[in-house]
Amino acid sequence: MGCMDPLVDVVGFEVIGDHRLRLSFEDGTVGDVAFDDREWRGVFEPLADQRFFAQVRVDPEGGTIVWPKGVDMAPEPLYAEARSHPAPASPAHR
Numbered sequence: 001m002g003c004m005d006p007l008v009d010v011v012g013f014e015v016i017g018d019h020r021l022r023l024s025f026e027d028g029t030v031g032d033v034a035f036d037d038r039e040w041r042g043v044f045e046p047l048a049d050q051r052f053f054a055q056v057r058v059d060p061e062g063g064t065i066v067w068p069k070g071v072d073m074a075p076e077p078l079y080a081e082a083r084s085h086p087a088p089a090s091p092a093h094r
Contacts, residue, residue: 008079009063018050023065023082025075031082043071 012024019036040048046069047053059066064075 007063007075009060010058010065010075010078011060013056013058013065015054015056019047019053021056021065022087023078025079025082026063029079029082030087032085032087033078033081034085043069047071 008025008027008029010023011026014022016022016032019038020032020034022030022032024030035047035053038044038047040046047067052067055067056065057067058064059072062072062075064072064078066072
């Protein structure tokens with residue numbers, strides 16, 4: 001077994017700009033994740049529309065962020081991105 005990061009759930013979010021989220025994780029990590037350089041294909045294609053992107057929610061069972069139509073993202077890369085772009089803690093949205 002490699003030294004995988006433990007799975008850390010997303011517990012809150014804030015939309016801070018077009019295709020930009022400030023995510024809060026259960027270990028207290030808060031960081032900004034930008035999605036504006038992504039090429040949205042396949043199941044993620046609706047996310048290209050900022051209005052759809054802004055419908056993001058936290059799925060407590062999955063421990064990650066989700067959108068309508070069953071669109072979700074794995075929490076591990078979100079956590080890695082948030083850790084590399086730390087942000088001041090703010091009240092989390094549920």
